[in-house]
Amino acid sequence: MSTNQLDKKSQAWSALFSEPMSELVKRYTASVFFDKRLWAADIQGSLAHADMLQAQGLISADDLASIQKGMAQIRAEIEAGSFEWKLDLEDVHLNIEARLTQLVGDAGKRLHTGRSRNDQVATDVRLWLRGEIDEIGVLLTELQKALVDVAEQNTDVILPGFTHLQVAQPVAFGHHLLAYVEMFARDAERMIDLRKRVNRLPLGSAALAGTSYPLDRERVARTLGMVDEAGQPAVCQNSLDGVSDRDFAIEFTAAASLLMVHISRLSEELILWMSQSFGFIDLADRFCTGSSIMPQKKNPDVPELARGKTGRVVGHLMGLITLMKGQPLAYNKDNQEDKEPLFDTVDTLKDTLRIFAEMAAGITVKPEA
Template sequence: MKLWGGRFTKKTNKLVENFNESLSFDHRFYKQDIRGSIAHVTMLAKQNILSSDERDRIIEGLKSIEEDIEKGNLRFDDSSEDIHSFVEAHLIERIGDAGKKLHTGRSRNDQVALDMKLYIRDGIDTFKELLYELLSEVLHIMEDNRSTYMPGFTHLQKAQPTTLAHHFGAYFEMFLRDYDRLVSTRKRMNLSPLGSGAFAGTTYELDRDYVADLLDFDTATRNSMDSVSDRDYLLELLSDLSIISMHLSRLSEEIIIWNTDEYRFVEMDDTYSTGSSIMPQKKNPDIAELIRGKTGRVYGSLISLLTAMKGLPLAYNKDMQEDKEMSFDAIDTVKSLIKLMSGMLSSMKFNHSRMEASAKGGFTNATDAADYLVKKNVAFRDAHEIVGRLVLYGIEHNKALDDFTLEEFKNISEVFDKDIYEAISLKTCVEKRNTKGAPGLEAINKEIEDSKRILESLK
């Protein structure tokens, strides 16, 4: 059934019908379409545009359609152009002429805008739940690894020693910002477009704010033209999902590196690994690699929608139908990425001794050696030069700073004394760093307690 056709004398070309249809992908928001229609006819009856009997028959018919879809008794086919015409056709079939009044006072333009907003709003709520689970897993790792020493890196070169708790604390902050962005996007988009018509409203005396309230929106949109042509909320969501994916990809990259034989910082669980068809010894981090790879796919959805929207005049244009498939794909993809990352982290084993041994190499305590000299009244720039010479000597003689004799220290600077060994020990290098956000035990304990409170507030 078509919702249009009175002014046409020829059948639509079959190729055009196939190209134009959207039921094959927009059927997924049948719940939102039915919910919006129930709110719409409830308002129409309140405004005496429909009778209470017509309202009740329509609502009963809509609920029966939803029930039959969910039970598998009603299947989507190619007889309808989109989910709106599918629902309306089956409603008329079930209740007769009263079903033809369902569309009174609205257009498919404001209807699809409503359905998409309801669907995206539900999707954001799901993402918040998934991110909460991921944040909980990251916090669990932090709690268990407050004193698990490891090297910190800049430029992928060993820089200074830190702890695994401190390292994962950075990801807690990333995923928390992701959560906050979704909250902000949801708040900004929570305005009902229903009642905007094609773009110029309607002559019926609709109560748009009443419908908005029925559907848990904050209020109705202020401009009917913007209401049907706005896709900013989708662009925001796709941006949010792209950033989430980027964070997941960064963590995946580190897991892939840490899983190599050269690092051996982590051991992937068999349930989140795969093997090789030819090399029997292999245990590949394919899930982490796929998370990293699928991030580009999510970016593609954002760029595609930005490109589709960039040249559109007001108000509605059919180009906007392209918003659905790319948004649905990004939503499905990122849901899977977050779930997989949570599962992968919960099953992963960390090699504490290997991490600590690695932290002791690569002169990660060089900065602390320079700080030692500064505390002995050596200017920092001079201290930097002195320790640079120490490192060069260590490289030439294949020795870590901890293994230098006191004589070797003094050959480069007489300022060094036997207390240098405590000053550059791994424990001192980490534990003495207790400024806010640092890896020292006092600072990381505070960070963990704050993170617990934050997480509790998200429930």
């Protein structure tokens, strides 16, 4: 089957239309060039779905083996950078499915039995975000450890404590830093808690109203590790909600916004403490810049930029809330707009945590000041 034939096959609705989609509309509605980062989750979800279809007698063992072999090749191609992502195929799901059908024929078409792109994308985003939350938890721990190390080295250094930015009472510098360790501990707790609601399976909801195929959603949930604290399968109970819910993305972005607010508060203090007016600390040169005409200056660029990026993440939260506020049930194309703010929030948060853990470890305290 040619690529053009595959492209036409991927648009099952095209027979209802009298003219092709314009190139402008293709570019406007396509998501492949940002949602392709979901490829690993898409393959993971598809393999779990295929395993279940075979167990339920909906596809043959040969079909399952072909799908598994084809997906292994697709994974290798993507990891090698040789996979061709096509705008005409609109999104990550159709690109992978079309390539699978090229590789294994009709078995690739049967993979889509009992599912829709609506429940498929909802599953992919949840699987992807679950992994990102786990990574963020590790990065938070690294930042806390760095702060604790500096605090332990400065338990006897006395710092003026402030209220209203007025000198109030003396405190240990270490005690002051441990306040941020507490904030980040709450952030970690929030991530752990919201992960439970992310880790629920919408697959099986199909387009919006389920399917007549005898699917085993619990089997898929177990295969994907979507289980509750008791080890029981965690599946979305209502199909309409399953395909259209983006609460988990909003909740994550809310928790990320609060985490960034804590980063921003720490940034503000580092900026103040490093200024000539205070002179309490110094940051390593690699986190700062100078001035071409004012050589006495050492600018704390990283804390300043983190303070600015906090507004970016909070803006993504507002965008996601606004995205959902007017949507009727069930799935709407609006939801394609959930990914870029979610992806950017994750990227910004992870980069900030990494750099802050390294920067915090290199804080030089000036006890005499």
